[in-house]
Amino acid sequence: MTTARKILHADCDCFYAAVEMRDTPSLRDRPLAVGGSPERRGVIATCNYPARRFGVHSAMPSARALRLCPELRIVPPDFAKYRAVSQQIQAIFHELTPLVEPLSLDEAYLDVSEITAFRGSATWMARWIKEEALKRTGIVVSVGVAPNKFLAKIASDWDKPDGLFVIVPGDTESFITDLPVKKLHGVGPATARRLEELSIETCADLRIQPLERLLDHFGKFGRRLHELAHGIDERPVAVSRERKSVSVENTYHHDLPDLASCHEALAVLIENLDERMARHGNPAIGKQFIKVRFNDFTSTTQETGARGIIHARFHELLDSAWQRGSRPVRLLGVGVRLLPALEQRQLGLFDAASEAP
Ligand SMILES: [Mg+2]
Numbered sequence: 001m002t003t004a005r006k007i008l009h010a011d012c013d014c015f016y017a018a019v020e021m022r023d024t025p026s027l028r029d030r031p032l033a034v035g036g037s038p039e040r041r042g043v044i045a046t047c048n049y050p051a052r053r054f055g056v057h058s059a060m061p062s063a064r065a066l067r068l069c070p071e072l073r074i075v076p077p078d079f080a081k082y083r084a085v086s087q088q089i090q091a092i093f094h095e096l097t098p099l100v101e102p103l104s105l106d107e108a109y110l111d112v113s114e115i116t117a118f119r120g121s122a123t124w125m126a127r128w129i130k131e132e133a134l135k136r137t138g139i140v141v142s143v144g145v146a147p148n149k150f151l152a153k154i155a156s157d158w159d160k161p162d163g164l165f166v167i168v169p170g171d172t173e174s175f176i177t178d179l180p181v182k183k184l185h186g187v188g189p190a191t192a193r194r195l196e197e198l199s200i201e202t203c204a205d206l207r208i209q210p211l212e213r214l215l216d217h218f219g220k221f222g223r224r225l226h227e228l229a230h231g232i233d234e235r236p237v238a239v240s241r242e243r244k245s246v247s248v249e250n251t252y253h254h255d256l257p258d259l260a261s262c263h264e265a266l267a268v269l270i271e272n273l274d275e276r277m278a279r280h281g282n283p284a285i286g287k288q289f290i291k292v293r294f295n296d297f298t299s300t301t302q303e304t305g306a307r308g309i310i311h312a313r314f315h316e317l318l319d320s321a322w323q324r325g326s327r328p329v330r331l332l333g334v335g336v337r338l339l340p341a342l343e344q345r346q347l348g349l350f351d352a353a354s355e356a357p
Helices: 015-023 062-068 079-096 122-137 149-158 169-177 189-197 203-207 211-218 220-229 259-279 311-323 341-350
Strands: 007-012 032-035 044-047 073-075 100-104 107-111 141-146 164-166 245-256 285-294 299-303 329-338
Touching: 007 079, 007 122, 007 149, 015 032, 015 044, 015 079, 032 062, 044 062, 062 073, 079 100, 079 107, 079 122, 107 149, 122 141, 122 164, 141 149, 149 164, 149 169, 169 203, 189 211, 203 220, 211 220, 245 259, 245 285, 259 285, 259 311, 259 329, 285 311, 299 311, 311 329
Parallel strands: 032 073, 141 164
Antiparallel strands: 007 107, 007 141, 032 044, 100 107, 245 329, 285 299, 285 329
């Protein structure tokens, strides 16, 4: 018999906004967002609860947020500050368990199955994390406790803000039954719509579907849906998430009217990419790629198979990517995919030249 795992999902409440409210008390009780300026087509990264009452949410264009909430105060992000707070909070997690999987600056999974502190009570551990985070950083963390990752993530969101919600193994069945399918891990808007067309709205609806029907409609993901609806999620807490690529991109204040102006802008981006690669210690790279978004919001990407950064190659990629739209460009991005760590080590031993620009 296998014993159930104990997984925590910790998630700071409106993290960037919370840090700004902590540091500037006058911002505390008014609608506040962290994001880009509306004049430069910025978007909202995070907003506080007073702003959410006006319908403002993350990823919304700042201009639209201001229309919904004219008194909204939008402050530019200070990522250095957020990273510092994030490190303090991550340090708390690591005092509890080495099995920490960060998902972003303010969110992580912890596997505490083997932890004997707090008499092995995951609920007490969750409470301790919340207390320590508040004491050391002034930031409120919501924590979910469950036998697997997908349920832990739903639990942390369950009674936000300042939530602590526990799904014990015996309760998973009844908890999942009423859960809307759009809350399931991996179900985006498109899949949610297709499920709705099949009259599948809750996990209870999903559970009565024959597996074959789900496989017919959703391919391999059908099996995953079937498992999730039965509360099954065996994904381990993966301790190190490797960086897979390095890239820079820019949304232009004025659209780039033609191919020549794109090449000019591209040269600047490549310089920025070189700098960023240097900051990462010039890791060994695989393919290089380019991203183009046209002024009709269609996007295209193009990449090469060869290894190493060659500036001229980015310009060739731009030529072929631009042909697909042949219209003014709103956003350009360049990047490189990194080789897995093992391969990098081997390259370091056998092929040091591949790291030269
Ligand atoms: Mg969060």
